[in-house]
Amino acid sequence: MGYLKYTPYIYLIFALYFIYEAIVKWSDPEATPWLSVMIAGLAIFMFFFRRKYAKKMQDRNDQS
Template sequence: MTLLKYTPYVYLILAAFFIYDAVEKWNVEGATPILSLLMAGLGIFMFFFRKRFAKKMQDRSNHKS
């Protein structure tokens, strides 16, 4: 169960990688950094979604006990 506490941070690491990828592709002719930016946005969204969902589940389990 402790592994699940760290999985949202994987999304942040992936978002950082895709932001780096987008910056690298920004001035390259014919490259499309928009996909990397979309994936970075999805990673950041998933980080906050997973953190909020985990907090809800923790509150729910504490409330039942």
């Protein structure tokens, strides 16, 4: 399961995409960039949450 330590970085890729999308939508008066900003914020939160949880599980496995 070595691939699981790389999966949180997918959230960073999503966050970068949605930040880019929000910047592009910001100049269009009919577009709603706030949804993209919220999704990017959620993706960044999930990155840190998954990374912390994975570290906690790794420490638990090292102790046993």
